[in-house]
Structures are given as C-alpha cells and as structure tokens.
Amino acid sequence: MxxxxxxxxxxxxxxxxxxxxxxxxxxxxxxxxxxxxxxxLYRLVQEQPVAEELAQEVFLRVYRSRSSYEPTAKFTTWLFxxxxxxxLNWLRDGRHERGQQRxxxxxxxxxxxxxxxxxPTVEQQLVYEVKLEQVRQAVxxxxxxxxxxxxxxxxxxxxxxxxxxxxxCSESAVKSLLFRAYESLRARLAHMG
Amino acid sequence: MTCPMESRNPEMLVAYSAxxxxxxxxxxxxxxxxxxPACRLLAADQAAVWKALDAWETPRIALDFDQRLFRRxxxxxxxxxxxxxxxxxxxxxxxxxxxxxxxxxxxxxAGLVLQHPGRIGPVEPRHETVRLDQxxxxxxxxxxxxxxGMANQPESGNSNAM
Amino acid sequence: xxxxxxxxxALSFGLAIAVAAAGQTxxxxxxxxxxxxxxxxxxxxPIDRWNRMSPEERERQLAKLPPERARLIRxxxxxxxxxxxxxxxxxxxxxxxxxxxxxxxxEVVRQRMREFRELxxxxxxxxxxxxxxxxxxxxxxxxxxxxxxAFRTQFSPPEQQIVRDVTENVAxxx
Numbered sequence: 223m224x225x226x227x228x229x230x231x232x233x234x235x236x237x238x239x240x241x242x243x244x245x246x247x248x249x250x251x252x253x254x255x256x257x258x259x260x261x262x263l264y265r266l267v268q269e270q271p272v273a274e275e276l277a278q279e280v281f282l283r284v285y286r287s288r289s290s291y292e293p294t295a296k297f298t299t300w301l302f303x304x305x306x307x308x309x310l311n312w313l314r315d316g317r318h319e320r321g322q323q324r325x326x327x328x329x330x331x332x333x334x335x336x337x338x339x340x341x342p343t344v345e346q347q348l349v350y351e352v353k354l355e356q357v358r359q360a361v362x363x364x365x366x367x368x369x370x371x372x373x374x375x376x377x378x379x380x381x382x383x384x385x386x387x388x389x390x391c392s393e394s395a396v397k398s399l400l401f402r403a404y405e406s407l408r409a410r411l412a413h414m415g
Numbered sequence: 416m417t418c419p420m421e422s423r424n425p426e427m428l429v430a431y432s433a434x435x436x437x438x439x440x441x442x443x444x445x446x447x448x449x450x451x452p453a454c455r456l457l458a459a460d461q462a463a464v465w466k467a468l469d470a471w472e473t474p475r476i477a478l479d480f481d482q483r484l485f486r487r488x489x490x491x492x493x494x495x496x497x498x499x500x501x502x503x504x505x506x507x508x509x510x511x512x513x514x515x516x517x518x519x520x521x522x523x524x525a526g527l528v529l530q531h532p533g534r535i536g537p538v539e540p541r542h543e544t545v546r547l548d549q550x551x552x553x554x555x556x557x558x559x560x561x562x563x564g565m566a567n568q569p570e571s572g573n574s575n576a577m
Numbered sequence: 578x579x580x581x582x583x584x585x586x587a588l589s590f591g592l593a594i595a596v597a598a599a600g601q602t603x604x605x606x607x608x609x610x611x612x613x614x615x616x617x618x619x620x621x622x623p624i625d626r627w628n629r630m631s632p633e634e635r636e637r638q639l640a641k642l643p644p645e646r647a648r649l650i651r652x653x654x655x656x657x658x659x660x661x662x663x664x665x666x667x668x669x670x671x672x673x674x675x676x677x678x679x680x681x682x683x684e685v686v687r688q689r690m691r692e693f694r695e696l697x698x699x700x701x702x703x704x705x706x707x708x709x710x711x712x713x714x715x716x717x718x719x720x721x722x723x724x725x726x727a728f729r730t731q732f733s734p735p736e737q738q739i740v741r742d743v744t745e746n747v748a749x750x751x
C-alpha cells in the first residue's frame with residue numbers, strides 16, 4: 223500500500239473514530255486539514271474573515287455528519303466538496319461584491335501576511351502588491367466552478383478525477399473547466415512571466 | 416508527436432507546465448516545442464501563470480480559530496442534548512409520567528448494582544486500550560509542558576527570588 | 578389494565594436507556610478525551626494506559642501506521658518513559674491538572690506554550706524561571722506578582738500572557 227493510500231485510510235479511519243464518539247480524532251483531522259481548507263477558501267472568496275467563517279462551517283458540518291459518515295470516497299474529496307459548495311453559495315449570494323471593495327483597501331490592512339524570505343524592501347513590497355492584485359483580480363474574474371477547479375488543481379494538486387468528484391461532474395468537464403480557466407488566466411497574467 | 420494545438424489537445428501543454436507529464440511524454444513534447452512556436456508560446460504563457468499563482472501567499476489563520484469552532488460545536492451539542500432530553504417530558508399527564516418514573520428508578524437501581532459488583536458477583540476486568548492518536552496528542556502536550564518547566568518541582572516559596 | 582401499565586413502562590424503560598446512551602456522545606475536545614475528564618487520579622493518562630497494554634496490542638496498533646511515524650512514536654514514548662522518576666511524576670501531576678481544564682482552556686494554554694516555544698532561547702529561559710518561581714508561591718503572592726509593575730516591566734504583553742495563562746491554569750494552588 224503506497225503512502226498516499228495509507229494517508230487516505232488514516233483520514234477515513236480517524237473519521238470513523240469520530241463517528242464512534244472520539245473527539246481527539248476530530249482534533250487530529252482539524253490539525254491536518256485546517257490550513258488547506260482555509261487557504262483554499264481564502265483564494266476562492268478572497269476575504270480572510272469570510273474564509274475562516276466558511277471553514278468553521280465546513281468542520282462543523284463534518285462533525286455534524288459524523289453519525290452517517292461512510293468512507294465511500296477520499297476524506298479530502300468530501301471535505302473540499304463541502305468547502306466548495308459553501309463558497310460557491312457565498313459567491314452566488316452576491317456578497318463578493320462587497321468583498322471586492324475590501325480588496326481595494328490594500329494588503330497592508332489585512333491580517334499578517336506570511337513573508338517567506340526575509341524582509342522585503344519598500345519597493346519590492348510595492349511590486350509584490352501590484353503583482354498580487356493582478357493575480358487576485360485574474361482569479362476573481364473566473365466563474366465560480368472554474369475558480370474552484372483551478373485552485374484545487376494548482377494548490378491542492380488534485381487530480382482531475384478527484385476534482386470531478388468534488389464538483390460533481392465528469393473528468394472531461396473538469397478538463398474543459400480548467401482549459402477555459404487557464405486560457406483566461408494566461409490572457410491576464412502571461413505578461414508577468 | 417502530434418502538435419497539441421493542432422490536435423486540439425492544449426491540456427497537454429498545461430499538464431507539461433505543471434510538471435504532470437511522465438518523463439517520456441515530456442521529452443517528446445520538448446522536442447516538439449523546439450520546432451513549434453505556437454505551442455512554445457502557450458507553454459511559456461502557462462509557465463508564467465504558474466509562477467504568478469505560486470507567489471500568491473495566504474494570510475495567517477486566526478489564533479482562536481479552533482476555540483471558536485469548538486465553542487460552536489459545544490453549543491450545538493448542548494442544544495441538541497436539551498432538545499432530545501426535554502422532548503419526552505413535554506407536557507406529560509400523570510398517567511404517562513408514572514411509568515416513566517418507575518423506569519427511571521429501575522435504571523437507577525441497575526446503575527447502583529453495577530457500581531457495587533461485590534454484592535452481586537465478580538465483574539470481569541476490562542481490557543484497557545488506548546488509541547495511538549490519543550497517545551500522540553498526550554505526548555505533544557507533555558512535551559509542551561516540559562518545555563515550560565512543568566517537569567521540575569518548584570523550589571519552596573521564596574518571593575525574594577524574583 | 579395491567580397490560581396498559583406494562584407497555585408504557587417498557588417503552589419508558591427503553592427511552593431511559595436510549596437517553597442515557599445518547600448522553601455518552603460528548604462533543605470533541607482538542608486534547609483530553611472523555612475518559613481523561615473523568616480521571617480521579619494522575620495514573621490514568623493515555624500514556625499510562627498505553628504502557629499498561631499488552632505488547633502484542635501495542636505492536637498491533639503501531640503496525641497500522643506508516644513505518645516512519647511508528648518509529649517516531651516509539652522514540653518519543655521511550656524518551657518519556659526514561660525520564661527520571663521525580664521529573665516524570667511532576668510532569669504527570671501537571672498534565673493531570675491540564676487535562677482537567679475545559680477543552681477551550683486547554684487550547685488556550687496549549688497555544689501559549691506553542692508561542693513560548695517560538696521565543697528566542699534567552700527569553701524562554703527567563704520566562705521559564707518566572708513560571709517556576711510563581712509556581713512556588715502561595716496564590717495570593719502569585720497574584721500580587723502577576724499584577725505588579727515589575728512583572729509588567731520585565732515581560733512584554735505577549736510574554737505576560739504566556740506566564741499568566743500557563744501559571745494560572747496549570748501551576749496548581751498552594
């Protein structure tokens with residue numbers, strides 16, 4: 223059994239223990255998947271407080287569903303299906319328009335950004351912020367499902383088959399979504415290369 | 416190799432830029448790219464997109480994320496407990512309440528008997544097991560406690576030490 | 578008439594059983610499970626229970642994990658089990674106090690200890706010394722120290738919070 227399959231079994235096994243009433247296993251699942259879910263939702267809805275609120279709802283629903291949980295798919299497939307569903311609903315509600323105004327407030331007012339390599343100069347920071355804004359706008363222009371597909375493909379490194387299960391469509395539909403999404407992103411971001 | 420653009424298979428170029436192709440296919444594609452400007456341009460553009468997306472960092476998650484979540488879960492569980500417990504007792508005539516009271520007394524008596532096995536007979540010892548994830552969690556906590564000095568006995572009170 | 582009485586009794590008995598069973602499902606806790614919450618003595622933490630399991634059962638559980646992870650757990654357990662007896666006993670007592678905290682409080686203390694771990698070594702030494710000194714004090718003197726100007730001057734606000742949350746929740750009362 224490969225490492226990835228062993229990981230699959232372990233997540234599902236933990237969830238089955240949660241089903242049996244083991245709270246510690248829920249904590250372990252939370253530790254492992256908290257960051258990926260929040261980061262995914264952040265890039266999808268592009269507002270950190272909203273992303274965290276939606277992520278809380280994701281884990282709440284996972285916990286609520288524990289008694290009926292059956293490991294028919296990968297745990298992460300189920301998890302991201304819930305997350306995508308909540309985020310797309312939120313986007314559809316039109317609240318993203320209010321969120322877009324907050325994007326214009328600029329990064330410096332947002333929560334502490336993780337800087338990977340040392341302290342940038344002011345100029346580097348400005349260049350970074352301009353580039354980042356272009357990336358965020360480019361992703362924000364994608365329709366909901368294309369956006370979700372790209373984020374799962376790029377940042378979660380999910381295969382087409384898993385993305386298809388999350389979005390509830392066929393693999394060929396996922397390929398089509400990704401193709402159109404990347405085409406749009408190339409048009410907006412290729413100049414940054 | 417057939418040109419991905421001409422064969423309407425540009426996904427291959429996306430997959431190539433993402434490093435998803437097997438080495439053999441990637442090599443074949445690279446040979447094709449050397450002679451195909453259209454494919455080369457798309458691959459280069461896609462690489463630029465990956466690079467731009469790579470630079471998109473995310474904010475830190477709030478420190479009280481877990482606290483808030485567990486508070487919501489506890490509130491929800493408390494509420495559902497109350498719903499479940501209180502439902503059978505809503506308005507109940509005496510005639511129905513009496514058998515319930517009898518049942519509750521029976522249950523209480525059963526509990527008292529089980530708590531004092533010596534009066535009835537020997538109780539089989541339980542086989543104690545604990546799960547590894549509990550062990551890991553406890554090890555994490557113990558290490559944290561040790562780091563802040565909780566493995567050391569405090570010296571007898573001496574406020575002058577500070 | 579007797580049948581009329583017995584049926585509701587039987588149904589009510591079954592309901593009482595069901596209600597009691599439903600009450601067993603506790604909400605998740607970040608660290609301590611239900612059994613830890615009901616410990617009356619410091620001998621019942623998960624590591625102690627693990628050590629009391631048969632070797633066959635322990636190996637059976639470890640075998641389910643990826644080898645590297647199993648190896649790490651074995652190593653960590655070995656290090657814990659080989660602590661000097663007084664250190665181990667003190668740690669167990671303090672863990673017992675920690676595990677009795679409500680889950681939210683445990684998470685707060687856990688977070689403070691993680692923050693402590695991120696501090697520079699020099700500050701960790703100073704804060705550790707402070708925590709040890711506070712633990713040795715009677716509660717009234719401890720409170721006085723925590724609200725003193727000297728304490729506020731010596732430690733930054735985040736450091737004060739670390740000292741406060743760890744000491745007040747785990748140090749115990751004298």
